[in-house]
Amino acid sequence: MSLLIPAAKIDSKYLPIYLESLRLDTVLNFDLFIKVSGEMVLYRSADLPFTEKTKEKLLDNKVSRLYVNAKAKAKYQKYIEQNLDKILLDRHVPEEKKAGILYETSKALMKDVLDNPTFGENIHRSKKMVENHVSYILRGQEAFHNLIKLSSFDYYTYTHSVNVCTFAVALAQQLGRHDEQYLHDLGIGALLHDIGKSKISERIINKRTSLSPIEFELMKKHPKWGVEILTSTDMIKSASYYPVLQHHERGTKAGYPNGLSLDEMHEFSRIVSIVDTFDAMTTERVYQGAMDTFPALKVIFALKGDYDHDMLVAFAELMGPYGLKSA
Numbered sequence: 001m002s003l004l005i006p007a008a009k010i011d012s013k014y015l016p017i018y019l020e021s022l023r024l025d026t027v028l029n030f031d032l033f034i035k036v037s038g039e040m041v042l043y044r045s046a047d048l049p050f051t052e053k054t055k056e057k058l059l060d061n062k063v064s065r066l067y068v069n070a071k072a073k074a075k076y077q078k079y080i081e082q083n084l085d086k087i088l089l090d091r092h093v094p095e096e097k098k099a100g101i102l103y104e105t106s107k108a109l110m111k112d113v114l115d116n117p118t119f120g121e122n123i124h125r126s127k128k129m130v131e132n133h134v135s136y137i138l139r140g141q142e143a144f145h146n147l148i149k150l151s152s153f154d155y156y157t158y159t160h161s162v163n164v165c166t167f168a169v170a171l172a173q174q175l176g177r178h179d180e181q182y183l184h185d186l187g188i189g190a191l192l193h194d195i196g197k198s199k200i201s202e203r204i205i206n207k208r209t210s211l212s213p214i215e216f217e218l219m220k221k222h223p224k225w226g227v228e229i230l231t232s233t234d235m236i237k238s239a240s241y242y243p244v245l246q247h248h249e250r251g252t253k254a255g256y257p258n259g260l261s262l263d264e265m266h267e268f269s270r271i272v273s274i275v276d277t278f279d280a281m282t283t284e285r286v287y288q289g290a291m292d293t294f295p296a297l298k299v300i301f302a303l304k305g306d307y308d309h310d311m312l313v314a315f316a317e318l319m320g321p322y323g324l325k326s327a
Contacts, residue, residue: 012070013040013069013070014033014040014067014068014069014070015067015068015069015070015073015076016065016066016067017065017066017067017068017076018064018065018066018097018100018101019055019058019059019063019064019065019066020087020090020092020093020094020097020098020101021080021083021087021101022050022055022066023050023083023086023087024050024051024052024055025049025050025051025052026049026050026079026083027047027048027049027050028044028046028047028048028049028050028079029046029047029075029079030046030068030069030072030075030076030079031044031045031046031068031069031072032044032066032067032068033066033067033068033069034058034063034066034067035065035067040067043066046072073108077105077108077109077112080101080105081105081109081125081128081129084101084102084105084129084132085131085132085135087101088102088132088135088136095142095143095146096146098136098146099136099143099146099147099149099150100150102132102133102136102147103147103150103151103162105129106129106133106162106165106191107152107158107159107162109122109125109126109129110126110157110158110159110161110162110191111158112125113125113126113158113192113195114157114158114161114195114197114198115198117195117198117229118229118232118233120233120235123192123230123233123235123236124235126188126191126192127184127188127235127236129191130165130184130187130188130191131184133165133166133169133187133191134169134180134183134184134187137166137169137170137173138173138178138180138183140324141323141324144166144170144318144323144324147166148163148166148167151163151166151279151283152283153283153284153290154283154284155280155283155284155285155286157194157197157205159283160194160276160279160280160283161190161191161192161193161194162191163275163279163283164190164191164193164194164272164275164276164279165187165190165191167190167275167278167279167315168186168187168190168243168268168271168272168275169183169186169187169190170318170323170324171271171274171275171311171314171315171318172186172271173324174314174315174317174318174323174324175271175311175314185236185237185239185240185268186239186240186243186268186271186272188236188237188240189236189239189240189241189242189243189244189268189272190243190268190271190272190275192226192230192236192240192244193226193243193244193247193272193276194222194226195226195229195230195244196221196222196223196224196225196226196227196228196229196244197222197226198229199221199222199225199229200218200219200222204218204219206286207286207287208286208287209287210287220248220256220257221257223244223245223246223247223248223256223257224245224257226244226245227241227244227245230244239266239268240268242265242266242268242269243266243268243269243271243272243273245257245258245269246258246260246265246266246269246272246273247269247272247273247276248273248276249264249265249269249273250273250303250305250306250307251265251305251306251307251308252305252306254306255273255306262305262307262308270307270308270311271311273307274300274307274308274311274312274315275315277300277307278296278297278300278315281296281299281300282296293319294319297312297315297316297319300312301316
């Protein structure tokens with residue numbers, strides 16, 4: 001029986017992975033494939049150790065990308081999450097590859113979370129993922145820039161969630177908040193801030209025209225629904241609920257769900273409200289094009305009283321050439 005797969009079917013049936021994501025001397029429970037002359041061929045069967053010799057042979061043949069069958073995606077995702085902290089500390093893995101592995105793994109995790117938001121294991125995985133984001137971004141400007149270069153220009157709830165977590169943790173550092181527990185609690189709230197949207201129809205989430213008044217009222221319920229979902233799991237700290245509930249509040253009391261002023265908003269919420277708005281403006285939506293960084297910031301600054309001014313200034317500095325250098 002041939003092991004070759006027609007090239008036309010590769011994209012849908014196989015997941016491209018970084019060679020650097022595979023740890024030496026670990027036993028893989030998924031098959032590895034390589035692309036040869038535009039077709040897919042089985043390279044290494046599951047349950048065999050991935051050795052230095054295996055890696056050197058691939059590098060000698062200039063193979064930097066491997067593939068996993070889409071059916072084995074869950075196994076690969078679990079493997080990467082278990083080894084992600086080691087990958088991020090490995091001095092032999094280029095920094096750009098580390099950022100790519102962290103970002104892609106985070107996106108895949110958020111897809112799982114939004115598909116099954118009340119599953120406690122998914123919340124546990126999210127907390128571990130935030131720890132990895134915090135430890136990576138704490139390295140400073142280069143690490144942050146590596147991540148934002150990878151940020152998706154197309155808006156999906158799962159990519160938006162990862163982007164908001166990245167921006168929120170970095171903005172907190174720019175503001176001088178370096179305590180890791182603070183950053184973890186902020187990060188998990190930022191990553192899960194839109195979890196309530198899992199209860200809203202994809203038809204409404206991805207609607208290409210303006211929402212009807214009824215649809216908008218339904219959309220406005222997602223912050224409270226997010227808190228209800230997370231309360232049912234009882235797995236995150238109380239402070240982490242604030243950005244979930246308050247990320248659409250505005251200092252002019254024009255936000256929702258409770259019409260709070262800036263003074264009434266938690267610090268985490270004031271951070272996430274800024275980065276949530278910024279990411280939504282700078283990614284491609286079904287009903288609006290993406291804005292560049294500084295035009296978007298100009299628009300946000302013009303919304304007098306909606307956002308914490310000092311935090312906005314820090315965010316503008318973060319997105320400039322010297323962001324995080326002195327943080």
